[in-house]
Amino acid sequence: MSSPQVIASTTKRPLIVALAGNPNTGKSTLFNALSGLQQRVGNYPGVTVELKKGWVRHGTRQWELIDLPGTYSLAPRSPDEMVAVELLLGRSSTEPVPDVVISIVDATNLERHLYLTTQLFDLGRPVVVAINMIDMAAAQGIRIDYAGLSQRLGVPVVPIQANRGIGLESLRQAVEAAADSQQIPQPITFPEPFEAEVTRLYQATHQAEPPFVLRRALLDTGGHIEAELLSRYGDSFRQLLQAARDRLAAAGCSVPGIEARTRYAWIRTALQGLIQRPAIPPVTWTDRLDRFLTHRVWGTLIFLLVMFVMFQSIFRWARPLMDLIDGGRAAVTEVVQDALPPGPLRSLVSDGIIKGVGAVLVFLPQILILFGFIALLEDCGYMARAAFVMDRLMSRCGLSGKSFIPLLSSVACAVPGILATRVIEHPRDRLATILVAPLMSCSARLPVYILLIGAFFREGYSAWVPGLVLFAMYMIGFTVAPLVALILKRTLLRGETPVFLLELPPYRWPHPYSIARRMYDAGRAFVIRAGTIILAAMILVWALLYFPYTDAQGQSYPERIAAAEVNAEQARQRLQESAELAEPLSETERQHLLAQLDEPQRLSADWKRQSWLGQAGRGLEPLFRPLGWDWKIGMAVLASFPAREVVVGTLGLIYEIGEVEAAAVSEQPTDPEAQQQVNRLMQTLRREWANDPVRSRYPIPVALSLMVFFALCCQCASTLAVIRRETHSWFWPAFTFVYMTTLAYLAALLTFQAGAILLELSR
């Protein structure tokens, strides 16, 4: 990639063009069409908003395009919304002030879209209006006099059709002309009393604040700029502002109504005679579809169907791809095992790094599929309807309809679910959804449930018991998540109820390129930003399980295991030979050979027990005891920090069965050998627990307490990494881990203690 600055220096510095518009105006489509493939997503400190940038060469000019977040107005209510305003005002610490602002508007709804355009006029930057969707307007019989409009607005107006690339050349020329002339549009004049108050504030703040900022402070009660100025000028400014608003109310210009009234009145005058519409608006496709898609019965059925297909696709269609990634990881591991000599390096590469990279990549199919769906649903306009249909239900737990899809996706996996919270505009709602999404019962919990249910709830129980237990485990997530959301919204995330006004945009054909682009961006961002943290967590746990790798006599475990494996192989051959030749072995020799066969597993178990993590498990045993666990279970739980399903493999290691692949624990086993290993683990768990004073007495409470713990805990480094990425803070992932682990511990404690008491009473 050649640096844009270098190219530009040979001609002029790059032309900086910001793209502003309402959501659902085809802004992203225009951005993609103008900037082509060279794009980058940038983050800003302290906010969750992302700005997309693109670079393109047009003739001799290098352009730097900035895609501002879609917004209906420039009245910032949060630090997130302030990013765009700061940038447009040229007050951003990281971004240069744009040379030109393109205001993209929808030809079928000009009046409302020009509202934001008139706000852009106040910023003192050259503006070019791009009127998009001219084909849709034509289809509805709307005719617009573009030249006349340009004259009345005082800025260039270019009709375009972004999805087909129509009018883009004229738009480019208009933008360059505007950049060269630097002609600043005339802001709309507000009624005299309002302008007087702005002047008064300007004097009171010693002319230090730009008029735009003061106008917004006056207009946006409780807005972000008001808060900023209050913190800068203190209480005297509060009184000043209040007095000004009181005077405005007395003069019949009360805020905030004055702004909308003034702007809409101005727009209406400007549009007078320039737009021809059919006298009776035609019944559009949106009208017809909406009658159906928001219908009491049909709307609900279609919604359920759409959600079912989406859920199935991330749950099942992603499976073959995930298996493929798992297979690739296994193949690469084998190559490394052959290429490197045994030792810490080989183990780090195969058990730490490759496993870690595999653990990152394995999420990609689900993320790509989910984001493909979200982009499709948003682009065609259905997303808003889905939120509309579900809003009532979600409002019961203090959220809105927009939280439904992220939470539903989390049943497959919290990682794509948390990424999907980007559809939620309200920062507090989004955060609440992020924090409870990991409580939904994800697919990584399934191997844990199936293993324990298979070991303890199958033999001696009616056929329906295993299913019931599994159902109960899922219900834990479905009931606890909304409860926690409600509690969070009432305590930590308390604040004034956000406005749930939602536009239901017209239905439109989705654009394949923007969908592909969204999928690509989501996948890339996940791998780069969250992937590194996941990898680091995997390597950390690998090291905790690997070191120290020498036994009490100073002999290396890996070497002893390698030697034992050679012996085991010989023993296996000897046993086979004797069976084939029907040549009975003496009982002592047979026992000796069988012991040799098991020696490698015994040694790895020894190794893991005395590893740092094993030591921690034993040290923390007093903590696990009230849950009915011994240090082995506790250690396996600690080792599952990177991902819940790892507990299965660790249990296999500690119980001397060898590493059990969590993927083998499923309802429909495919690999008989792996399935046999799982069965052996189940048997061993039963046998080991039967020989233990606590667990033999209360096997069911112990199994339940372990399952309940996994239902509620946050043993998932990937989830924490994604929370860190989405909230741009370490506090929220730490908070999630602490609250979920506490919750899981207390619930497991209650489960075991109550279960044990019940069992005692029934005896």
Added chain:
Amino acid sequence: MRPLNTFQVGQRGVIRRVDGPPALVQRLGEFGVLEGETIEVLGFAPLGDPMEVRVGASRLSLRKAEAAGVLVEPQLPPVS
């Protein structure tokens, strides 16, 4: 003059007043929910809330609690 949330599907009217928290009134204003504008109820969500309305060329969804502050003078349906 009645609150918007009491309107039925297909009913329309002229907005006379918009009350509520400043942030809500501002957002409604941005969408064109202003005194003097015509508003039409297009439907209700399957669970009865929120409601869907049309103002100008925009379709909006708002919760009934938010709609309660929008006072509308009902208009008779046009005689066909």
